[in-house]
Amino acid sequence: MPDDRTVTAHSREQVVGRLRELSADSPKHTRDHRLHGAKQILYWLETFPGATWQQRWRNSTAYDRLRGWHPCHHRR
Numbered sequence: 001m002p003d004d005r006t007v008t009a010h011s012r013e014q015v016v017g018r019l020r021e022l023s024a025d026s027p028k029h030t031r032d033h034r035l036h037g038a039k040q041i042l043y044w045l046e047t048f049p050g051a052t053w054q055q056r057w058r059n060s061t062a063y064d065r066l067r068g069w070h071p072c073h074h075r076r
Helices: 004-008 012-022 028-045 053-059 061-066
Strands: none
Touching: 004 053, 012 028, 028 053, 053 061
């Protein structure tokens, strides 16, 4: 199993290639939909600073908006 930090440093092409491999058994429509969505997210993440996808996510506007979205975060 690769180290998470290594995986988050993969190029966009590597990430899409891995998703293509993982989706190989899915119906074509599902696979195409996943790949399209992943590419859109990766292109968007590339607009933020960072050397890894994780750093870019943390620097994105989505990170602050989505923190604490899960209901269990509101329990005391």
